[in-house]
Amino acid sequence: MGRMSILVSPELCIGCRGCQTACKEWNQLSGVKTENRGSTENPPDLTPNTFNKIRYVELPSETNMVRWLFVSQRCMHCGDAGCMKICPAPGALFRTDEGAVAFDKDKCVGCKLCVTSCPFNVPRYDEKNKISKCHLCAERIANRLEPACTKTCPTGALRFGERDALLGLAQKAGYAKVYGQADLEGLGAMYAFMDAPKIYGMNENPAIPESVVFWDNVLRPLAYLGLAGAVAASLVHYVAFGPKKIEEGKKDE
């Protein structure tokens, strides 16, 4: 199976939030108590029990008094994932054969570094400080089922399939540019936006923090190169110069 992805088409979304419910049902996530904030958007953000949600963007204009944008938010299953890069615990975050970024709570050490390194502010923490986020329904898709959220979506606003096929689909529907097509070695959740991404509340150029990239490319290799170099230099010095000899009488004044 090639890399699997979700294609999000906000223009087709009616804001029913069936995907939110389906995700909770499949993943057995309890409800989150919220309050009326004057919007149907609810809850206001991802939580440890909310792997996906619909962001509501109201854009009233003179020509269109009620332009509403509904944007499905979730883990993007980045091709180059900041969370995986920084994670110190092997196996806590891992890539499945289908290209999902899944996690293993037993292996997560609860350091929360992935939060700081995710370009999309996705990872959340449960009450035991273990990572909690969308895993692209890793177990379902490994068994050739589609994720709960896309399966539930009644309008085709969420579509699941082979990444290349989804890109072709979007192109055919008239979207020359798909958000996430090339960013971060391709996102596993792509968006067919009609407007600039920032109108939908998305970062125009998502990127892993520069300091994390610098650490990965320079500081991490320097740890063993530096250690090995220091040990080697000491040995070379010992062979070349030997132990320090201070000549009798010359030193003391």
Added chain:
Amino acid sequence: MSNNMIKKAGGFEILNHWVLAISFFILAISGFGFLFHLEQVGSAFGGFNQMRDIHNWSGVVFAVSLFLTMFKYLTVALNFSADDMAWLGKAGGYFSKKAQMPPQDELNAGQKLLYIVVLLLGIAISVTGVIMWLRPEMADVNKWVLFSFLVHNIASDIFVIAIPIHIYLATLANPGTLRIMISGTVPVEWARKRHAKWVQKLGY
């Protein structure tokens, strides 16, 4: 202590030095385990979850131990003289066969430098470690954690370069030095050649 021996480190300094060194090794080994996902290191610590706790608490031990070094070493290390500059100018005599070096204090210029580097890096690595560990409630906590992550890693890189060199200089490169951290005493003649100003001050 016999007449021709001189005390260079007391029991407290010796004990504290080994607490510092052992906590450092635990930190460095577990840190490498995290950095390179070394499964064997993880199992040796009883799994990565437990390794995280051990790493963090060893950091606390390291920080306290480092704080305690200040009583003996800080004033000596901060007192940089013209002789020290000259010593550093000659790279401590480590690259010439017959060393003829300016007279040194209780710590030579290289040791002073090492102490200051270890102290500054130690403070940086401890503070940033605590920030990543506790993620204090504050605005932009992610930015602080990212910054801490960067500083923590820069400091650890310098540590794993500096400490092997320190160990080499304290053992193979300078025979007789290691006993300072075992018995605490050295022969007066040995000390006179290396720490002339200090020996003179003590009146030997």
